[in-house]
Amino acid sequence: MNHAADQQLIEAVQAGDEVAVAQALAGGADPNAAVSRYQGSVLIEAARSGRLGVVGLLVDAGARIGPFGYFHVTPLRVAMLEAHADVVQYLIAHRALPAESTTRTSILTEAVSYTRHRPRPAALATLRVLLEAGATPHPGEEAPLITAVMRPVAPAVLRLLLANGADVNQQRSDGTPAIVIAARRGDHGAVDVLLQAGADVDTRDQQGRTALMHAVERNEQRVIAALLLAGTVIDTVSTDGMTALELARGWQHQNVQFMLGEHHAGLDDEPITRTVVRILPTSVRLTGDPQMLHLLANVIVIVLDDLGDDEWATRTGVDANTARAVALRLRNEVVPAPNASWYQLDVTADELAATRSALVELAYGTTRVLPAATSRLEIVDLLEELNRQHGR
CATH class of the missing domain: 1.25.40.20 (Ankyrin repeat-containing domain)
Incomplete structure (x- = not known):
């Protein structure tokens, strides 16, 4: 040595x-x-x-x-x-x-x-x-395509696997097809790649549920749109007797009901068999720079002043006093986060609903006054970012 x-x-x-x-x-x-x-x-x-x-x-x-x-x-x-x-x-x-x-x-x-x-x-x-x-x-x-969909990976990886012989209708070891896994996870990019490669849009899992049914239950509207554009059958009945429309009604996903062809949607009390547990936060933490949080306060005040308390309550379903209180908190109670560079404020679900409602009114409603140095498109972007994070 x-x-x-x-x-x-x-x-x-x-x-x-x-x-x-x-x-x-x-x-x-x-x-x-x-x-x-x-x-x-x-x-x-x-x-x-x-x-x-x-x-x-x-x-x-x-x-x-x-x-x-x-x-x-x-x-x-x-x-x-x-x-x-x-x-x-x-x-x-x-x-x-x-x-x-x-x-x-x-x-x-x-x-x-x-x-x-x-x-x-x-x-x-x-x-x-x-x-x-x-x-x-x-x-x-699991087969590489299933591993890729479960992670999930970027669409380019799926295209590479498919180009190298992966079965577009590959099933997981429990019999769940790849497109159903992608739909459950809200991965509209993967769904689109699989559809473009010829995946069976109406294939079912072991419970007889299609990708559309799983996407409807989870309110994954971009996945739903991709499946509908690919011609998925809306009225397929699962093994336990459910249809996509019944699942949308049972979860009170009104936007999805319209996507599925309904002309009227309300708060239906329809019993269904659910395959997902939904999280409904009773409070959330808003984080960001003080000027962004103060902007939310300004939006609420502007819309309240424009609509008045009664019209506000009618249009938003949120108490005007709740909206006024959260606007005040957004201005005065924002604090630095420990061990981080952002600021934060904990708000209730009702306070978050008031904030979002004000953004909706300013983005798409009748209120025309805007906060100083802010465009309507910036308000639209802010609303869409909140909606995305909140799963709407």
């Missing part, structure tokens, strides 16, 4: 110096020398840093491509995690795939997941290399 040569090799690999690496190997350095217990071998270090030339020298010298050390790390996996597609391709060409450990998550499943955690072109290129090399999930793991 030549400790001096090994140390020379480690330093050369860390520096990415191919000449010095070759010299150290020629001087008797061990191509499997460990950089440290946690960093792994010199080959793993070279793969992590994306030094393809160094990787080649080490492999040619007999460096071990398979799992190394206590944590069973492989050069291929660290190259994938760092999105070095060229290194991944080289290692695969030198039989790195069969050398991967079967006791860890498969490298393909991990590569799909990583496109969400570290989305960048190189991660997509690395996934493409693995797919083209025939990488597969381990037995018991």
Whole structure:
């Protein structure tokens, strides 16, 4: 064992110096020398840093491509995690795939997941290399398309998987089709990609429910629109006797009822079989810069002054005193957040409803006065941002 040569090799690999690496190997350095217990071998270090030339020298010298050390790390996996597609391709060409450990998550499943955690072109290129090399999930793991939809990942990843042979109607291990999973999660981008690739818009899960039914229950209006535009059948009946329209009525999703063709919608008390638990906050925390929170106060005051208390209550369904109180709080009770740079105010659900109602009136109602230096489109944007966060 030549400790001096090994140390020379480690330093050369860390520096990415191919000449010095070759010299150290020629001087008797061990191509499997460990950089440290946690960093792994010199080959793993070279793969992590994306030094393809160094990787080649080490492999040619007999460096071990398979799992190394206590944590069973492989050069291929660290190259994938760092999105070095060229290194991944080289290692695969030198039989790195069969050398991967079967006791860890498969490298393909991990590569799909990583496109969400570290989305960048190189991660997509690395996934493409693995797919083209025939990488597969381990037995018991979900198909890559299901993994992608469940994460969820960007549409580009789904398109790549489909282009490389993924079944657009792939089912999860419990029989749930990919498009139903995407609809349940409100992922309209994934729904659109799957539909464009030919997914069956009316396929059902084990309970006989379609993607439309799940999207309706969850008030996912962009998903509903995509499914309706694709021609989904509205009056399909599930195994437990539900239709999409009955689910919309039972959850009192009035906008969805109109989307499904209803001309009148009220607060129906219709019993349904529900597959989701809905969260209804009784209070929320508004966070932002003081001027933005003060803007909300100004909007409330302007609309109250324009409509008057009775008209306000009629149009919004919110007590005028509640609106006046929250406007005062937005002006006087906003405080700095601990350990953060924003300001905040805790408000009740009724106070939030008053704030949103004022924005609706100023954005789309009859009130024409606007806060100083603010356009109506800015009010519309602010309203839509609140609606998106509040799940409307």
